[in-house]
Amino acid sequence: MAAGRPRIKDVAEYAGVSQKTVSNVINQYEHVSDKTRRAVQEAIDALGYRVNLAGRHLRQGRTGMIALVVPELDVAYFSELAAHVVAAAEQRSHTVLIHQTGGRRDRETSALHGFDADFVDGVIISPLALLPDDLRAADRGLPVVLLGERDTTEARDHVGIDNVAAAREATAHLLAGGHRRIAVVGGRLDPASGTDRLRTQGYRQALEAAGLPFDPDLVVPVDAFHWLDGARAAAALADRGAVPDALLCLNDHLALGAIRALHERGFKTPDDVAVCGFDDIEAGRFSIPSLTTVAPDKAALARAALELLLMRVSSGSAVPLPPVEERCVAHRLVVRESTAGC
Amino acid sequence: MAAGRPRIKDVAEYAGVSQKTVSNVINQYEHVSDKTRRAVQEAIDALGYRVNLAGRHLRQGRTGMIALVVPELDVAYFSELAAHVVAAAEQRSHTVLIHQTGGRRDRETSALHGFDADFVDGVIISPLALLPDDLRAADRGLPVVLLGERDTTEARDHVGIDNVAAAREATAHLLAGGHRRIAVVGGRLDPASGTDRLRTQGYRQALEAAGLPFDPDLVVPVDAFHWLDGARAAAALADRGAVPDALLCLNDHLALGAIRALHERGFKTPDDVAVCGFDDIEAGRFSIPSLTTVAPDKAALARAALELLLMRVSSGSAVPLPPVEERCVAHRLVVRESTAGC
DNA sequence: CACGCGATGTACATCGATGTAAATAGCCAG
DNA sequence: CTGGCTATTTACATCGATGTACATCGCGTG
Numbered sequence: 001m002a003a004g005r006p007r008i009k010d011v012a013e014y015a016g017v018s019q020k021t022v023s024n025v026i027n028q029y030e031h032v033s034d035k036t037r038r039a040v041q042e043a044i045d046a047l048g049y050r051v052n053l054a055g056r057h058l059r060q061g062r063t064g065m066i067a068l069v070v071p072e073l074d075v076a077y078f079s080e081l082a083a084h085v086v087a088a089a090e091q092r093s094h095t096v097l098i099h100q101t102g103g104r105r106d107r108e109t110s111a112l113h114g115f116d117a118d119f120v121d122g123v124i125i126s127p128l129a130l131l132p133d134d135l136r137a138a139d140r141g142l143p144v145v146l147l148g149e150r151d152t153t154e155a156r157d158h159v160g161i162d163n164v165a166a167a168r169e170a171t172a173h174l175l176a177g178g179h180r181r182i183a184v185v186g187g188r189l190d191p192a193s194g195t196d197r198l199r200t201q202g203y204r205q206a207l208e209a210a211g212l213p214f215d216p217d218l219v220v221p222v223d224a225f226h227w228l229d230g231a232r233a234a235a236a237l238a239d240r241g242a243v244p245d246a247l248l249c250l251n252d253h254l255a256l257g258a259i260r261a262l263h264e265r266g267f268k269t270p271d272d273v274a275v276c277g278f279d280d281i282e283a284g285r286f287s288i289p290s291l292t293t294v295a296p297d298k299a300a301l302a303r304a305a306l307e308l309l310l311m312r313v314s315s316g317s318a319v320p321l322p323p324v325e326e327r328c329v330a331h332r333l334v335v336r337e338s339t340a341g342c
Numbered sequence: 343m344a345a346g347r348p349r350i351k352d353v354a355e356y357a358g359v360s361q362k363t364v365s366n367v368i369n370q371y372e373h374v375s376d377k378t379r380r381a382v383q384e385a386i387d388a389l390g391y392r393v394n395l396a397g398r399h400l401r402q403g404r405t406g407m408i409a410l411v412v413p414e415l416d417v418a419y420f421s422e423l424a425a426h427v428v429a430a431a432e433q434r435s436h437t438v439l440i441h442q443t444g445g446r447r448d449r450e451t452s453a454l455h456g457f458d459a460d461f462v463d464g465v466i467i468s469p470l471a472l473l474p475d476d477l478r479a480a481d482r483g484l485p486v487v488l489l490g491e492r493d494t495t496e497a498r499d500h501v502g503i504d505n506v507a508a509a510r511e512a513t514a515h516l517l518a519g520g521h522r523r524i525a526v527v528g529g530r531l532d533p534a535s536g537t538d539r540l541r542t543q544g545y546r547q548a549l550e551a552a553g554l555p556f557d558p559d560l561v562v563p564v565d566a567f568h569w570l571d572g573a574r575a576a577a578a579l580a581d582r583g584a585v586p587d588a589l590l591c592l593n594d595h596l597a598l599g600a601i602r603a604l605h606e607r608g609f610k611t612p613d614d615v616a617v618c619g620f621d622d623i624e625a626g627r628f629s630i631p632s633l634t635t636v637a638p639d640k641a642a643l644a645r646a647a648l649e650l651l652l653m654r655v656s657s658g659s660a661v662p663l664p665p666v667e668e669r670c671v672a673h674r675l676v677v678r679e680s681t682a683g684c
Numbered sequence: 685c686a687c688g689c690g691a692t693g694t695a696c697a698t699c700g701a702t703g704t705a706a707a708t709a710g711c712c713a714g
Numbered sequence: 715c716t717g718g719c720t721a722t723t724t725a726c727a728t729c730g731a732t733g734t735a736c737a738t739c740g741c742g743t744g
Contacts (some may be wrong), residue, residue, distance in 0.1 A: 349729090349730055349731085350730065350731060350732090351730080351731095361730090361731080361732085362731095362732070362733090364731095365731060365732055365733095366732090368731090369731095369732085393730085393731075394729085394730050394731070396729080396730070396731090397729075397730030397731040397732085398730080398731055398732080399731095400729085400730080400731075401730080401731050401732050401733080402731085402732075402733095
């Protein structure tokens with residue numbers, strides 16, 4: 001009795017009412033007399049009672065927690081995004097469980113089906129390796145919202161930017177600067193769906209619109225989207241001979257790594273090679289040279305994803321289920337030194 | 343029956359044993375005959391049973407989750423550290439709840455007492471604003487390990503590097519390069535305990551050892567440890583007139599921001615001003631110039647913190663409690679271009 | 685052959701909060 | 715003063731897993 005946290009039963013005894021009445025007060029049930037409500041509230045304060053989440057969770061099946069599943073937190077774009085999601089969730093009194101998968105498919109699926117799936121009411125995921133089937137299998141009820149990447153084959157709630165348009169604009173900007181041989185670092189030609197492919201498409205569209213030929217040799221794939229990969233890609237291009245006069249890097253890490261590698265080889269940015277990135281991470285605002293980049297509205301992405309998810313969570317297994325939604329948030333091209341004066 | 347997830351009861355019926363026996367199999371209780379074990383296992387597989395964590399949590403009071411409380415995920419040091427903690431926790435089959443506090447005291451205390459405290463078995467926290475009393479109040483049983491900052495007035499499990507020595511070495515390196523007027527960006531003279539103060543101490547010790555005077559004007563406080571703050575501090579120094587010939591910045595963001603601001607004012611790093619940072623974030627390896635910095639062994643920090651925490655979690659409220667531990671992990675000075683050729 | 689002991693297995697209560705159904709109180713019309 | 719409402723409150727079952735206490739089984743021993 002003296003030991004341990006007070007339970008609802010203790011509060012009920014202290015206030016001289018039933019457990020259910022205490023529960024009603026806690027849950028803002030409306031038909032409770034003012035007198036009772038006050039008495040219960042006093043008991044709660046006196047005993048320092050707080051609800052036990054395990055009990056509530058067991059009873060109602062909801063936890064008030066959502067999972068955010070991203071490839072890597074050391075990728076600034078994701079940690080910045082995570083910060084926004086956490087902030088948005090807090091406003092709606094939800095707690096965020098952050099997961100990193102390293103882009104590995106098994107980790108991504110296990111976030112949807114595995115251990116943690118039991119603990120959360122829903123999942124916001126930025127999949128890298130997930131296959132359409134993995135999502136379908138997760139259909140057993142866990143609400144899922146895709147953030148960034150979109151699985152083209154199946155209808156799913158999805159939030160992202162218009163990647164094709166964004167890449168087109170960025171490429172157009174480089175073209176407007178007089179650049180003609182523009183490489184796409186991180187680009188992909190193969191038919192897998194994904195951000196990288198959409199951006200590569202936008203790049204091609206821009207070339208086409210300018211009446212320029214598309215050279216597959218200028219599409220440089222990377223293993224991952226880190227500084228090192230950008231540095232390697234740029235090094236490979238430089239060592240290959242004919243260095244492009246501009247790089248469209250599919251994220252800022254690649255761009256900054258590339259600039260560094262070019263610098264080491266004596267190529268100046270933007271004089272010799274202009275460079276444009278994606279994501280607008282903070283590092284690019286202070287790098288030398290500062291980085292031109294496509295800035296997605298990260299706060300809006302986070303808000304939209306959370307809104308969609310909570311909508312689905314609260315609609316439970318209602319019939320009919322709310323229709324699948326596709327939200328496209330704004331982006332803008334931020335021009336800085338790395339493409340300046342072209 | 344057909345609907346919903348199978349419960350332990352369903353498995354028991356399917357296998358023709360009692361619920362407890364199923365529970366025993368799940369929990370690897372040793373005195374279960376092979377035959378029974380097999381039968382139960384088959385039932386589990388057949389029904390696709392998975393334990394319900396809410397039930398288990400309610401019954402045993404443990405969740406298998408720990409909280410990692412950091413000021414900001416957009417600070418690369420913390421997101422890199424978080425990545426390590428998550429990885430280490432996964433190995434020990436624990437899940438990490440990441441919290442950012444923005445360095446606000448109310449958020450930090452609420453991580454220790456608030457809503458989430460109910461959900462986790464323990465907390466690893468990098469406090470910025472927490473007061474000794476806040477920790478004492480948290481003594482109601484939630485295991486807490488301090489990471490980085492140390493509350494000097496109270497004994498607590500703590501993991502960190504030797505900040506004084508690290509700053510001393512970094513300063514000595516700058517002195518060895520011939521620099522004499524070295525500013526400390528992010529330094530503090532006031533008596534608050536904390537990493538910044540310890541590092542300022544190390545800086546003074548190095549000056550003293552070199553027989554140089556200490557000039558309080560060279561200690562430049564900052565509001566936060568972001569790029570922008572570093573840029574502002576450097577700008578202030580530059581505009582003030584007598585620019586120092588070296589900066590010891592107390593983290594890499596400050597350092598990179600400072601380099602940028604100096605660059606904008608025409609000062610070259612390292613030729614005009616050498617710059618050294620702390621943390622060894624990835625951005626500093628690829629910046630131009632690349633950044634000399636003090637590299638803490640982040641993986642070791644994460645492992646040690648987790649180990650201490652889980653030790654305390656599993657010892658529960660055993661008497662006697664395990665003694666408070668202080669773990670100091672290795673760091674090393676990584677010399678790069680920003681202090682090169684001095 | 686009864687006894688005792690360890691190995692197995694079972695029934696039931698329990699963790700804490702809340703949904704359900706039903707009891708009670710309060711109030712008005714007739 | 716009673717039937718008929720509604721507003722309030724209550725007792726009890728329930729969510730799913732596991733600890734407790736006890737029953738049973740098998741087998742070696744005296």
